[in-house]
Amino acid sequence: MKEIVIPLLDWFKKNKRDLDWRKNPTPYTVLISEVMLQQTRVETVRSYYKNFIEALPNLKALAECPEEKLLKLWEGLGYYSRARNLKKCAIQIMNQYDGVFPKDYRKALELPGVGMYTCGAILSIAYHQKYAAVDGNVLRVLTRYTACSSNILLDKTKQYFKNKIEEILPEDAGGFNESLMALGATICMPKVVRCDICPIHRNCKAYQTNTIQSFPNKAKPKEKRIFEYTCLFVTDGKHYILLPKEDNVLKGMASPFLVDRFLSSNDAADFLEEHQFSVLHIVNLNDKKHIFTHQIWYMKGYLVFVRDLLSYPKYTKEQIQNQISIPICFKKFIDEINLN
Template identity: 40%
Template sequence: MNKNLPHIVEPLLTWFDCNKRELPWRRDKEPYHVWISEIMLQQTRIEAVMGYYARFLDALPDVESLSKVDDDALMKLWEGLGYYSRARNLKKAAVAIMDEYGGAFPQTYAELVKLPGIGEYTAGAIASICFDEKVPAVDGNVLRVIARVQGSKENVLLPQTKKTVTEQLKKIMPQRAGAFNEGLMELGELVCLPNGTPLCDSCPLNEHCTAYKKGLTEQLPVRVKKMKRRRADKSVLYLTSSDGRIAIEKRPDTGLLSGMYQLPNVEGFRTEEELRDILQEWGVEPIDITFTKKAKHVFTHIDWYMKAYHANVKKHHDHFIWVTADELKDSYPLPTAFQKLL
């Protein structure tokens, strides 16, 4: 462990006490509130989460209501946040809490990490913030802060690096473990910014920071990605019937965007003539087909490139669900990728 690390505890806690943001999930230490916020904040900015968090808690104020919610209603509440498996795992975990713990939230890291969708970071956050357990919560912000403090050139995308940092933080974890973990996250969010642009002059840890002293903030942390991204081209059809209804269909129960609804689509970029033939194979008779727009949507490992076409159709077909615009807006969770084409 770098000799600087033990010295960050007190200045970090002092800074956090004076600078922490007033966020809705910080108003109390209710584990349900912290849990929902932490899951929403995965892969999503705080500013984007605020409205979703309020709406979610208004509809599902506790574990019991979450455990009983209809799947489509849950997906509708999550619509636009992306990474929809997070929402499905929330419900699975709520059901487990009701069945295995009588509705009482587990209070230890060891029990929390067993729940669906609750990994090491989220379990550490809940256990420390809500129950004062002295356990780290290591996310990307924390890895960046610690890498710079220690001047570490280890690849922060490797699981071993995260494991090492977790073990190091366990050795310096103070009594106020929750405040320490939140302070590290907050520092990464507000001061120790990514992409070589940290606000070092206002950082409470600068006198203990190797990267600051040696001018390494642009080089650290080291992030080396091994994975190649895939590309998928899609032709998407916005089909409207004579009474103004829109065709949608449900995606498979497994895989990307599982269980969500989508606009009908086919792989590859197709000509209007090819799309007319495809529609007829589906039992739908198009009156006209018109190209409307292009869009791109980025997932974790794959990029969708989409071309959208609008078609007025003479004939309904039971293969699709035909809904009004209001029903689509209120009752059917449509992923952001397809909303971009409406």
């Protein structure tokens, strides 16, 4: 991606908008402008930013600002928790760092309301350090540029592009970060895409393959499906029945009798009597929950003593411990009935 650095910096130099927060940026002005820009468009931020900085020109003023006044300055921007976090952040900087925004990335990241993006923006723009600032705009540009179909809602995708940018950051890291953000905000927009005037279109994979609208991938992770089961651990006191499972989740593993609904102990006894068992007594086990990749199982469990295990596959404690492959969701029950 190194080839994008010079064209982007040149383009930004010529097309940079005249914005108040770009003039002599300090950590404070970058912090306020970036948090505001996370909420709304540049044009709206202009007047909010001007009023805010006039009323609260520095971290000390923000730290000492009464909440009512702060919220009034924020009124209309929404997400009031962000305004409160700004104040908490200012108080912490006043108390912990003598009013100077920390230059250390880790320390800065620990401040209230300062995430990876804001931290990268402040350290690169105000302190000229080589950190990337990766927001939605930047991810849109870069996933299109590289035709990368990774889901941009995942932290690992953000981290991947953060690392990629940090490999190529020039001396003017802040300018480069700003150029990428500005490209995403004015040229490589979500619906309107102006590739004809884009400074990096020559090597843009999505542009070359006419697949721009396929990027970025922001598919919401699938919701997990919820299941309720009753697990019946059937024993004659010496052996335990475990059945081979062939369904997708437990394929090839051993399972107790699994009923796809919650049963009372009487219902559990009836169920086993219907399967020709002679039930002697039933012990309630504690309810369990297990989370699979796409499913959540809520499970009731019973240890059921029967007269005879009939012709079902049966195992001793030692075999269960050493030879049988038991899914982790059932292991919790097995631990409870102290088979291990």
